[in-house]
Amino acid sequence: MSSWTLKSIPPHDWFLCLDIESYFDHEHNPETMFEEGFTRPIPIGDRDVIITVFFNGDPEQPEFNIESAESLDKDEIELANVSLAKILGTNMDIRPLYDQAENDPVLGDKLSDLYGLKRMTRANLFEDILYRIVQMQMNHKPTAKKMMFRIRENYGAALTYGKKSLPAWPRPIQLMKANPANIRKLGPTLRKGQYLVGLANDIVAGNVDMNHLSECDPQTFYDEITSIKGIGPTSGQDLMMMRGRTDAVFPSNKKGSEEKGLRRWIIYSYGEDPHNTSEEKFQELIANWKGYEASALEFLYANYILKEKEQKAKK
Numbered sequence: 001m002s003s004w005t006l007k008s009i010p011p012h013d014w015f016l017c018l019d020i021e022s023y024f025d026h027e028h029n030p031e032t033m034f035e036e037g038f039t040r041p042i043p044i045g046d047r048d049v050i051i052t053v054f055f056n057g058d059p060e061q062p063e064f065n066i067e068s069a070e071s072l073d074k075d076e077i078e079l080a081n082v083s084l085a086k087i088l089g090t091n092m093d094i095r096p097l098y099d100q101a102e103n104d105p106v107l108g109d110k111l112s113d114l115y116g117l118k119r120m121t122r123a124n125l126f127e128d129i130l131y132r133i134v135q136m137q138m139n140h141k142p143t144a145k146k147m148m149f150r151i152r153e154n155y156g157a158a159l160t161y162g163k164k165s166l167p168a169w170p171r172p173i174q175l176m177k178a179n180p181a182n183i184r185k186l187g188p189t190l191r192k193g194q195y196l197v198g199l200a201n202d203i204v205a206g207n208v209d210m211n212h213l214s215e216c217d218p219q220t221f222y223d224e225i226t227s228i229k230g231i232g233p234t235s236g237q238d239l240m241m242m243r244g245r246t247d248a249v250f251p252s253n254k255k256g257s258e259e260k261g262l263r264r265w266i267i268y269s270y271g272e273d274p275h276n277t278s279e280e281k282f283q284e285l286i287a288n289w290k291g292y293e294a295s296a297l298e299f300l301y302a303n304y305i306l307k308e309k310e311q312k313a314k315k
Helices: 014-019 030-036 074-088 095-100 108-113 125-135 141-155 180-184 190-205 210-215 218-225 233-240 261-269 279-285 293-314
Strands: 002-007 038-044 047-055 063-068
Touching: 002 074, 014 030, 014 293, 038 074, 047 074, 063 074, 108 293, 125 141, 125 190, 125 210, 125 233, 180 190, 210 218, 218 233, 233 261, 261 279, 261 293
Parallel strands: none
Antiparallel strands: 002 063, 038 047, 047 063
């Protein structure tokens, strides 16, 4: 057994994430994580290991205690921390955003209400893309999560946690030889299966570089990610939020005369008409977000999710 501590750049209140179901997968129950921890498989070199994460509950001195039933050496723990840093957002420093957007008419109060929020993602960009393709155009996200779990069961490494199966996420080399028709039997459409297998083959062939996409500037990321089959402008903008970085761009995506995607939502939030907002005006609206566009949008997203929950609870 191995255990270690992973520190995060403050402020960081991981417990805020427990109210946002999209951060978690089919096997997770956020309501029990306060006491039981957050458990998932992560890639460590050529193998996959199940870890459990416990948060210390201190936004100003945030630490995560990590436990694994397997014995990991120092190098393996360092590799594990790479995945954990992305999943939990521990390396993101958003302190400047609190200063520069303190008086922002839209963002200001949300920074206070959700103090310490950092977005959770999956262990690497490939996992994020897989799930994004599976769940796109599906209104019932629990079903999409179950489909993704089935794909993991069929193509990822077989792991167990206690007496239960907890399959790892498939790697490109595991998914590249899959038959899209067999993926179709697991729930996703045949076209989605083709997208998943095609991406896996492109990565193995060296035509798509996940490391480059994770590290390049936001505009380059958007341009290149939307050239991948199955990833359109809206998915490209959403995936930009999942890189474990603070920055992002929100390119215009008009269909006819109507603005689409995240840009439309941001402009609406500021009380403007998204269909008739110039680039110059848009940049003025988000001037306080500069360098922290992805983090800023996450406060709007989390606030929206919490308000939706409140409205449902009142019905």
